[in-house]
Amino acid sequence: MLSPCRPQLRFISCSIILILLFQAGDTKRDLKSACSTCQQITENFNKGYDRTAKQNFGGGNTAWEERKLSKYETSEIRLMEILEDLCDSSSFECNRMVEEHEEQFETWWFKKKTKHPDLHEWFCIDTIKVCCPKGTFGPDCNGGSERPCHGNGVCDGDGTRGGNGKCSCDHAYKGEFCLDCVDGYFNQVRNDTFSLCTECDTSCKTCSGATNQDCDECKEGWEEDDQEACVDVNECAKEPSPCKEDQYCLNAEGSYSCNGCDEACTGCTGGGPDKCQACAEGYKDVEGTCTDIDECSQSEPACAKENQECVNNKGSFICICSSGYEEKDGECVQQSDEKESEALETTPEPHGEL
Incomplete structure (x- = not known):
């Protein structure tokens, strides 16, 4: 006999799977965020390093201080001054990372700086392992391309321990590796590692070159002529007109618009009372223009x-x-005396000349 607990266990199992999936998504986001925080910290460290380059202990006999306390350039005092300005007071993640890894900063400052001058590489990538080298991603820093997405997009997680490496292509590019062109663009240059997409002529939906004779397919509002070039369709020349009786048609490249006739017209060929096909009631034709009667x-x-x-x-x-x-x-009918007097009272007195 089936246990009555089975459905409940199944529900719990599904809940656990969903929780793990959400946690996995949060972990990826956290890894990207951690790398971004670390990148900002190392950038601010380099700025602080440059800012304090020409400072000293700031008092008394500098020569004596350098002999007795070691040079300011490599001193712990300088390191502390730089660390104090790495984060904004409101940035919790930044301040927590600096506090958690203060010993690593000291290690790099006193022991590793000469051999490993790139703080971001030593600290963010090799030591606390929240970032990857440019062109790689994920927990194991997979990839290794010098030009992720062939330079035509952004690789998800690029340079971080998160992401899946999927390309989000720039405008005009598509495909798994951002080497193909979207409709309206063509490959001006294309090989296995490089692609340059250039915009088609305005008349082309797809094309193989830059002119209106290179269209593979015309856009809506354009049609192929005898020379196999895409040319504008003049919708306004069609019968019947695409516009209503009280409108006139105005052609544009690849399109058209319908605009209202002047109120003096019954039907028209353009804007204004001089473009009427016939005059509306209350108007008459005066030398080609419908004029009020x-x-x-x-x-x-x-x-x-x-x-x-x-x-x-x-x-x-x-x-x-x-x-x-x-x-x-x-x-x-004549107003009553009472109404007439009210009308007179409300009539303003004329102003005399000053």
């Missing part, structure tokens, strides 16, 4: 009702009641 100036009154006034608008007009009248049931 002033309905209020016509011989026949536009506002036929009594006590109305006409106000012209672009392409239209409105009828309003004359001063002292108000609209009521579709007619302009």
